Amino acid sequence: MSTTTDIARDGAKRARRSPAQRRDEIARAAVALALEEGLSAVTLRAVAARAGATPALVAHYVPAMDELVADTFTAIVDAELDELAELSSSGSAIVRLATLLRTVLDGTRDDVTLVWVEAWALGRRSETLASAVRGAMDRWQAMLGPLIERGVAEGAFRVDDVAGAAWQLLGMIDGVNAQSLVRWGGGPARSTLMERAAEGLLGLPPGALGAPSDPPGSPDTSAATAASSTPDAGRNA
Numbered sequence: 001m002s003t004t005t006d007i008a009r010d011g012a013k014r015a016r017r018s019p020a021q022r023r024d025e026i027a028r029a030a031v032a033l034a035l036e037e038g039l040s041a042v043t044l045r046a047v048a049a050r051a052g053a054t055p056a057l058v059a060h061y062v063p064a065m066d067e068l069v070a071d072t073f074t075a076i077v078d079a080e081l082d083e084l085a086e087l088s089s090s091g092s093a094i095v096r097l098a099t100l101l102r103t104v105l106d107g108t109r110d111d112v113t114l115v116w117v118e119a120w121a122l123g124r125r126s127e128t129l130a131s132a133v134r135g136a137m138d139r140w141q142a143m144l145g146p147l148i149e150r151g152v153a154e155g156a157f158r159v160d161d162v163a164g165a166a167w168q169l170l171g172m173i174d175g176v177n178a179q180s181l182v183r184w185g186g187g188p189a190r191s192t193l194m195e196r197a198a199e200g201l202l203g204l205p206p207g208a209l210g211a212p213s214d215p216p217g218s219p220d221t222s223a224a225t226a227a228s229s230t231p232d233a234g235r236n237a
Contacts, residue, residue, distance in 0.1 A: 023061050025051045030072040035111045039118040042069050070132040073119050077136045080112050085143060093151030098209045100147075101198060104173055105191040113177040141166045151202065158203030165201055172197055 017025065029050035033041045044065055048055040062068045087103055088096040123130035144166040151157030159165045176190050195209040 019061070022053070022057070026053070026058055026061055026068070027071065027075065030068055031075055034072050034076060034115050038114045039069060039073060039122060042072055064128075066126045066128040069122070069126070070129045073115060073129060074132050074136065076112060076115050078139070080109070081136075081139055081143065088147070092156065093147055093154055094156050094204070094208060096147055097151070097198065097202075098195070101173070101194055101209065102191060105176060105194055107180065107190075109177070110181060113181060116174065117178050117181065137170065140170050144169055148202065156202075156204065156208075159201075168201060169198060172201075 026047060029047050030042050033046055033050055042065075044055050044058055044062075047062075047068070048058045051058065084100055084103060088100040090096070091099070119129060119133050123133045141163070145162055148157060148159055148162050148165050148169075152159055152162065172194060176194050180190060192210075196206065198204070199206060199208055
């Protein structure tokens with residue numbers, strides 16, 4: 001006959017997580033906290049409460065909170081970068097840039113913006129976090145640089161210093177989004193402001209990023225036209 005103690009012991013065994021599961025739970029709890037309350041909310045006690053664990057258990061798996069904060073920052077910004085790269089992966093350079101700008105300035109990403117702003121501030125006291133921030137900024141530049149190079153190759157952008165233009169564009173995006181945290185300006189107004197600034201930076205005519213489309217004969221347009229004119233295999237069967 002099973003005793004109450006036996007049942008409790010069996011339940012504890014079933015509930016026991018592997019080290020990998022515990023680390024994953026802690027990481028997800030930290031990301032959720034950062035997105036809801038900011039990176040500064042990622043503390044030992046707060047993460048433990050969110051993960052349903054004791055502070056001692058979290059400390060066992062995360063000996064250095066600076067590393068957890070840096071890893072949390074990286075997870076959030078890399079997820080956004082992956083999303084933006086996917087959304088701006090087709091069309092001419094003008095179309096891709098317009099898509100990227102509208103996405104990051106649509107007013108729905110204040111949680112990620114807050115993580116960035118606090119990372120810059122907290123990174124002054126944590127080299128671990130500062131290194132993660134520098135790496136994320138480099139990855140942003142690595143996404144914007146080739147996009148600008150594509151625009152130059154297409155004859156749409158007039159830029160002499162591609163790397164410098166990429167850094168300047170990133171700085172403008174960061175600045176406009178940071179201002180949005182205190183509700184300065186409306187969402188559409190910020191987007192329009194950024195489009196006009198980017199047009200000036202890249203030598204585009206006013207309004208080019210407002211309602212962009214691929215010109216007839218461009219590689220992307222030609223591919224789409226060819227695909228749409230190809231007879232459907234099922235109809236020819």
